[in-house]
Amino acid sequence: MHFLGLDYIISSLIWLTVIFTIVFAFRKQIMKLIYPDTSFDLFISKIKHYLKDKYPAVKFDLSIIEDSKSEKNPDTRKYTIIGNILDQYKNLKLDPAKFPKSTPTSLRWDGYVFNCEPNKDKLPPDWAKRKNALIIRDHKTCLRCGKKLTQSTISIHLIKPLKDGGKYYLENLLSVCKDCEKILSNDPKKLTTLNIKDDLDKIAEQS
Numbered sequence: 001m002h003f004l005g006l007d008y009i010i011s012s013l014i015w016l017t018v019i020f021t022i023v024f025a026f027r028k029q030i031m032k033l034i035y036p037d038t039s040f041d042l043f044i045s046k047i048k049h050y051l052k053d054k055y056p057a058v059k060f061d062l063s064i065i066e067d068s069k070s071e072k073n074p075d076t077r078k079y080t081i082i083g084n085i086l087d088q089y090k091n092l093k094l095d096p097a098k099f100p101k102s103t104p105t106s107l108r109w110d111g112y113v114f115n116c117e118p119n120k121d122k123l124p125p126d127w128a129k130r131k132n133a134l135i136i137r138d139h140k141t142c143l144r145c146g147k148k149l150t151q152s153t154i155s156i157h158l159i160k161p162l163k164d165g166g167k168y169y170l171e172n173l174l175s176v177c178k179d180c181e182k183i184l185s186n187d188p189k190k191l192t193t194l195n196i197k198d199d200l201d202k203i204a205e206q207s
Contacts, residue, residue, distance in 0.1 A: 057146025
């Protein structure tokens, strides 16, 4: 019976260790080469679920998924799709039909009318009450994109700005999410810090 030498066994174990280490270190790249479509399909599935869950009122046009098929680099294709979705989100228009015509008297309080008048650059002293009234009136929903809101995530948009004579009447205030308020502010610097962009980028990185 022939037995393998100790040197051969040790050498084989070393080579197996080296190969295993290389495979483990580059496992993500190897899996992408073996299963490129699976990884991309997972990305698309996560994107669709995210948009449906967070923005049920927005009808995103996802034809970019089919239109980007010619792009061979999966990462480039992912960010092309994300860029298209972000452009659609930024270009959403406020629907005037959603503007409040009146506010139920049950949502008003003593001093409500008096505090509607602007006082320089100061918010009304009952600002927290106004936010709470808006959350109730607007059913905890952003009136621009439909995202669900809480007391801590709501932002308030003035239909008619103070500089144009707008006041703090509830009929002039809209419940919006923080991303939508950044977009409605028309400040280009704020558009680089959108939560939806961070979320979509994270999905791309994890898929």
